[in-house]
Amino acid sequence: MAGTGLVLDEVFARHDTGGAHPESPARIERLILSLQESGLCERCVLVPPAAAELAWVLRNHAADYCERVKLSCEAGLPFLDSADTPICRVSYEVALQAVGGMLAVVDKVMSGEL
Numbered sequence: 001m002a003g004t005g006l007v008l009d010e011v012f013a014r015h016d017t018g019g020a021h022p023e024s025p026a027r028i029e030r031l032i033l034s035l036q037e038s039g040l041c042e043r044c045v046l047v048p049p050a051a052a053e054l055a056w057v058l059r060n061h062a063a064d065y066c067e068r069v070k071l072s073c074e075a076g077l078p079f080l081d082s083a084d085t086p087i088c089r090v091s092y093e094v095a096l097q098a099v100g101g102m103l104a105v106v107d108k109v110m111s112g113e114l
């Protein structure tokens with residue numbers, strides 16, 4: 001095996017929840033900086049994220065939910081369902097990137113690359 005895979009990309013900081021919500025671009029930026037400063041990035045195989053096909057997301061989420069998330073983001077709504085779930089215009093696309101990154105790592109593990 002080649003090592004441990006790591007999906008790390010500034011695209012995830014585009015999911016801007018605004019305000020003081022813990023999920024924020026600053027948290028992602030700090031995480032990336034900490035991983036770089038610690039040397040962990042150099043010890044891992046970086047796997048770039050790529051948008052997953054919706055079919056993969058639909059294996060765990062209902063189609064109407066996915067459509068509601070997509071339309072809510074496109075409409076620029078600040079929340080999905082409640083103030084506990086802040087979103088922004090690109091949250092849907094960033095989520096697809098996250099799923100795609102996870103799938104890429106799983107593929108590499110299953111093929112023996114990682």
